[in-house]
Amino acid sequence: MKLDINGTAHEVDAAPDMPLLWALRDIVGLTGTKFGCGASLCGACTVHVDGQATRACVTPLASVAGRRITTIEGVAASELGRKVQAAWIAEDVPQCGYCQSGQIMSAVSLLAQKPHPSDAEIRSAMNGNLCRCGTYNRIHQAIRRAAEA
């Protein structure tokens, strides 16, 4: 199966019902996208498919063949991606850091659709991304910062 990941074509030999997450991590070797729940409940596996935030853990490979997949490793290719990552660094957001790839991918997707979201819009858009360390408030500030940058 042909996958377009971060602008590079990958020929992946895998079952069409394999979730994208495992193809990225175990076959392509892009481990920045994280496994947290396997059931679209935590957002740790968030990637972009044609620019849309998508939970890779429940997305079958067959549904993304030939579509544009962006992971945390490729998000800096866009100006918005770089802006969000810079805001995350400026706010020193991560603690354990495990959920942050997914948080950043969700934030970039939000800002792509709503460049100047309200606080309520940020909370709502980010509500599907869990963090057990409690970095939510700094995530919120980083999104504000990126929106104002």
Next chain:
Amino acid sequence: MNTLVASRRSFLKVGAAAAGGLVIGLALPVRTRAAATAAPADTAINAYVRVATDGRVTLLVPKSEMGQGIYTGFAQVLAEELEVPLATVVIEAAPVAAVYNASFAPIQFTGGSMSMSSSFELLRRAGAAARSMLVSAAAAELGVPASTLSAADGHVVHGASGRRLAYGALAVRAAALPAPADPVLKSPADWKLIGKAVPRLDTRAKVEGSAEFGLDVRLPGMVYAVVARAPTFGGSVAKLDASAAKAVPGVVAVREVPSGVAVLATNTWAATRGRAALRIDWTPGAGAGVSTTRLAAEFAARAREPGTVVVERGDVGQAGPGRALEADFATPYLAHAPMEPLNCAVAFADGRCDVYTGTQFQTVDRAAAAAVAGLAPEQVHVHTTLLGGGFGRRANPSSDFVREAVAVAKGHPTPVMTVWTREDDLQGGYYRPLSHDRLTATLGTDGHPATWTHTIVSQSIVAGTPFEKMMIDPKTGLDATQHEGASDLPYAIPSVRVAGHTAKVPVPVLWWRSVGHTHTAFAVESFIDECATTARQDPVAYRTALLGAEPRHLAVLKLAAEKAGWGTPLPHGRARGVAVHASFGSVVAEVAEVSLVDGRPKVHRVVAAIHCGLAVNPGQVAYQVESAICFGLSAALYGEITLEDGRVQQSNFGDYAPLRHEEMPAVEVHIVPSSAAPTGVGEPGTPVIAPAVANALAALTGVRARRLPLAHTAFTAPPA
């Protein structure tokens, strides 16, 4: 002091061993996928410092980074004394070596909020000793007295001539010198890094997705395994039919291991598909009949029996003349549920076994791995990755996930990573124990408690583990984690009795961020609040009057109350509650502001104050308290693992719900300034939030929560 001296001597000897242990030696910014291997020209000055000929300084950190910022904190202290710029150092996870054992126990581990408090002076000496050796090497090189030289910015400087020698050029010579017995430490007045809110050193890697957690380890030829474990604790395989599993594309092997049946495959997805295709008849284990509903009732009944006395002073039989109060508090099993599910990669080769995992318990896990592998501990090499959250789950005296992963890989021709799914993680045991706390008090004429009794029923965390001898008091048979936070009651009450019962339940339990304090603080701080309101006194003033001998408690209570605007009016439908609690050497006070939304508690704002001695990195100290509040609030509002017929009822984040973004309150953290020795930071904020919120809800509705999570209590909003 003796242990400190011993540690100081031993760390100075270990240099070569520490460097030699780094077989894979992936260096960090912190450890990332793309990181270069350690430069061969690296020279170990001592167990904590390596200097390469190009001047690159590597600091070895024997504590696990699980979000608490310890890589940054340790680097701050070492770099301060070593006189190197923090921005240029490389952090590397230390290997397992006796030199890195805690100063108070013969194990290398991360826990108990003790990393900085137990290492601060040792790190200062390590940094200063390395600096002194580099200066002595420069003195020999230049033929001048060491006293004419100074160190700054990774160089030794001869002030008189202006000559500068880079550390990189001095390292080999320095390493051959004897370590100074008593290196001169910098004066706190000259600190540039210690006490400063410097940014974390691991942020960029974590923002770019290159930070390497255990689950990200990739070894040549590695396959992935998931394990089918018994549906009830202690169960075992009676009959296995693996034929369908073996037919799943990608599955390479099915192996029986002591904990169940492992399915090995070329990718994790295939392994889980293979596991789903296993047909297993299980022999029920000792846990087959467990019901938490029944356990809670049994614990409640037992709490009415006297129990083994831990603290007895005065005469609790002499009731005060005022009101008598009693209350029962029930707290459930809790899973740690770190965002990164458990995992452990194992590679066997030529009489050695390499273990790659995010562990908090290196020495214990190495011994367990060696026992399973049939090797000596020295033949097992534990490589500590970053931890995607720990919270105690990765510090298991039983080494469950390491032991199992070694069993899965043993005899398999390639490296194997054993992966736990979220369901495995939530249903795999090692929970915060279910507990029951029963309290009684009688009040004196001043409204203060004249008598106070507290009876606890809970499981012991360490019974049956190698820690039993160390942590169970032979006089009482109780382990300290059962009654911590209760037996050290800070309030001046004339007659006190604290007693405990140990329940034996076939559900594996473990320390969970702030351990026993999670139930004792809820009980004690809810009950003292109830005493205050029964006596019609202000909860802050009431506590203050009873805390005369506790300066840290008084300081944080005052600070948090002031910053929260305690006593100032709130809009209708909102109320504040307060709690203060000491744990891990520190004291935290929190004021929570709550309302009810559709009858459910909503926490709007939390103002916290912490006294933790010297705050080595005030930014990270505050962030840890904020983290602890989020973690504790998840449990207070929703957290609960229940069992019926021995089966865990929860399976994923849908029914074991952590706090989400929308529910996170505004948090302010204030630090009491102090130059005293550092005390704990990672945990002490956790146990305070449940009683602070419960007390706020009581102030708002008059209803006192007797059970966690708060979702079980019906609160009714006050009439408009």
